[in-house]
Amino acid sequence: MDLQIKDKVAVVTGASKGIGLAIADAFGREGAHVVAGSRSITPELEALHEKYGVTAVPVDLSTADGPGTLVRLAVDQYGRVEILVNNLGAATSRPSFLDIDEAEWQRIFNMTLFSAVRASRAALPHLLDADGGAIINISSINARMPFPAVVDYSAAKAGLSSLSKSLSEEFAPRGVRVNAIAPGPVRTPFWTAPGAFADATAAQAGTTAQEAMDVVVPKSMGISTRRITEAHEVAALTLFLASPLAGNITGAEFTIDGGQIKTL
Numbered sequence: 001m002d003l004q005i006k007d008k009v010a011v012v013t014g015a016s017k018g019i020g021l022a023i024a025d026a027f028g029r030e031g032a033h034v035v036a037g038s039r040s041i042t043p044e045l046e047a048l049h050e051k052y053g054v055t056a057v058p059v060d061l062s063t064a065d066g067p068g069t070l071v072r073l074a075v076d077q078y079g080r081v082e083i084l085v086n087n088l089g090a091a092t093s094r095p096s097f098l099d100i101d102e103a104e105w106q107r108i109f110n111m112t113l114f115s116a117v118r119a120s121r122a123a124l125p126h127l128l129d130a131d132g133g134a135i136i137n138i139s140s141i142n143a144r145m146p147f148p149a150v151v152d153y154s155a156a157k158a159g160l161s162s163l164s165k166s167l168s169e170e171f172a173p174r175g176v177r178v179n180a181i182a183p184g185p186v187r188t189p190f191w192t193a194p195g196a197f198a199d200a201t202a203a204q205a206g207t208t209a210q211e212a213m214d215v216v217v218p219k220s221m222g223i224s225t226r227r228i229t230e231a232h233e234v235a236a237l238t239l240f241l242a243s244p245l246a247g248n249i250t251g252a253e254f255t256i257d258g259g260q261i262k263t264l
């Protein structure tokens with residue numbers, strides 16, 4: 001299937017690993033011009049530069065200026081932006097709501113919500129100039145299934161899902177589509193980095209981190225397919241939503257969680 005993404009300019013936030021890296025890879029493979037931002041440039045992201053000419057931009061996207069800088073670099077390089085993927089987000093496991101201080105709330109909201117607000121504000125004038133612009137926000141099932149252990153992240157993701165809907169309403173008549181993707185657990189460093197959620201689950205369950213990801217998490221979270229999602233699966237959905245083939249899809253949120261959410 002030709003997704004008609006070739007030669008489109010796509011900005012991807014948080015792209016050095018995990019879902020963002022898989023999205024940059026998928027857009028690169030389709031022949032898009034990808035401008036990818038993260039603090040570090042990993043060997044995997046460098047490899048995408050070699051393979052597909054992906055532009056890797058070292059930038060702190062949690063700052064007030066970071067997202068605008070990334071978008072500006074894309075415009076400087078290509079003269080246009082047609083697709084924005086707001087992928088950046090961060091969570092830390094909390095013993096209690098009472099343990100989260102002001103600075104931590106601010107950090108999680110900067111990464112998870114305000115980076116998307118700022119990137120959208122910078123990109124929208126260019127998306128409006130495009131012949132069919134698209135924003136895809138990587139939200140989370142925690143937006144509508146909040147967990148106390150990630151109370152701040154859940155609240156920020158609810159804000160991101162809400163932002164998607166509001167922007168879709170305002171800008172659909174002017175040719176820009178805005179959609180969200182809500183993944184359940186996805187196999188990325190978010191879970192698998194040392195000391196992250198896989199290690200914590202393994203310690204609780206008395207298993208290895210690998211077993212925690214392959215068996216404990218799917219079972220304890222009620223994932224019907226009995227497996228967590230892979231990053232390339234989120235990337236495939238992102239590609240489709242960015243494609244003109246999804247030209248009448250806007251203001252929608254797509255869950256990709258192996259059936260974890262049981263309600264309609």
Ligand SMILES: NC(=O)c1ccc[n+]([C@@H]2O[C@H](COP(=O)([O-])OP(=O)(O)OC[C@H]3O[C@@H](n4cnc5c(N)ncnc54)[C@H](OP(=O)(O)O)[C@@H]3O)[C@@H](O)[C@H]2O)c1
Pocket residue numbers: 013014015016017018019020021037038039040041059060061062087088089090091111138139140141182183184185186187188189190191
């Ligand atoms: N994995 C999951 O289970 C899951 C589930 C639902 C939703 N999500 C959402 O999916 C998105 C991607 O998650 P992921 O699992 O791929 O995360 P990840 O593996 O932790 O990767 C995060 C990416 O963001 C970059 N990043 C972190 N802080 C940054 C900053 N200040 N400025 C610029 N870049 C920064 C990281 O690169 P550097 O460290 O080099 O900056 C990395 O490329 C997030 O919004 C997350 O909330 C993930």
